[in-house]
Amino acid sequence: MRRFFGGGAAGQESELSDASKARFTAGLGPDYVVVKHGKKNLRVDFAASGDIASGSAKVGDVRATTARTLGLAKSQITLIYAGRKLKLDSDSLAKLGISSGSNIMCLVSRPQQETKPNGSEENRVPHHSHHHHPHPHAASHEQRELKKELTxxxxxxxxxxxxxxxxxxxxxxxxxxxxxxxxxxxxxxxxxxxxxxxxxxxxxxxxxxxxxxxxxxxxxxxxxxxxxxxxxxxxxxxx
Structure with missing residues (x-):
């Protein structure tokens, strides 16, 4: 089953099976949900009409497609529908009351930094016989980063x-x-x-x-x- 972000009708038809093309031509079109992230409205199309109601469309499908489109890891994607966090990728959209055309909110978290084991080259502090004095501009740059205004x-x-x-x-x-x-x-x-x-x-x-x-x-x-x-x-x- 193919899942993708669609735009215009032509883009949708090029990815659909013959049966789905027939549904699209008839005005039914494939099932879809709209993932809202900031100013972006990302439409996730499923292969055919009825995929959501049948239970074959899963939360994991939406999360994976969203992550791939935004160039992020799946672990960074939080999906919310009707005030509830969609936790399990194995849950069907139908089970959660999500129907074709529903809006799902997407929040993106920062990737977790990998911790290096003690004794690794990255964590070793070089020994210097003299005191190290940081460049004055380095501190001011860090302060500017901390004070950076959020959008x-x-x-x-x-x-x-x-x-x-x-x-x-x-x-x-x-x-x-x-x-x-x-x-x-x-x-x-x-x-x-x-x-x-x-x-x-x-x-x-x-x-x-x-x-x-x-x-x-x-x-x-x-x-x-x-x-x-x-x-x-x-x-x-x-x-």
Whole structure:
């Protein structure tokens, strides 16, 4: 089964089987999802109409194609749909409620630096009989790098990534086993953390960029979805 990022109709037809071409000509076209990364809307096409509903389209297919197109490792790609992190590559899109035409948010993390074993050539510090004095310009360059301003997109993604690491596990645990006797203390804590991140997103200056505003709105909507999940879990526990 071929999977690729499509553009115009001609590009799609050149990669499809005869059966898929017939579906495309009939106006059905192959199943697809749209991966949204910053200003980019990356369309992932599957081989035929019905691939998603049949369960043959997997999270791993989307992650691998996204990574390949962006020139990154799969481990750097975080996919989010309806406020939920798509963790398992083996999960089918249909199982997660994803249908053809759905939008999936993509966040990119920095690659992990390889650690060298002790005693390796890279970790050995040369011995000098005299003190080494760094060039004054080297320090100022490092300071400039530390103070480098993040773009609006990077600030938004940073807030979302931090939430994925810290907040989402709390939400998943709460939804899986909602306490009925803590008088809403955990609910209030999670709701406050969600609200803080929404405030942080609201404070991101998009500098009038409509794409950045759209990206920020999508991130805020994701936190609204988090809150809805928590609300639904609390209401179900109180029935």
């Amino acid at each position: 609006s997109f990077e600030k938004i993604d940073k807030i979302v990534l931090e939430a994925q690491k810290e907040l989402v596990p709390m939400i998943e645990e709460y939804v899986a086993s909602t306490p009925t006797n803590d008088q809403g203390n955990k609910y209030r804590l999670i709701s406050e953390l969600i609200l803080r991140r929404m405030f942080a997103l609201d404070e991101v200056d998009t500098h009038g960029d409509p794409e950045a505003r759209k990206h920020r709105k999508e991130a805020i909507n994701m936190f609204h979805q988090y809150q809805s999940r928590v609300d639904e879990a609390l209401n179900a526990a109180q029935v």
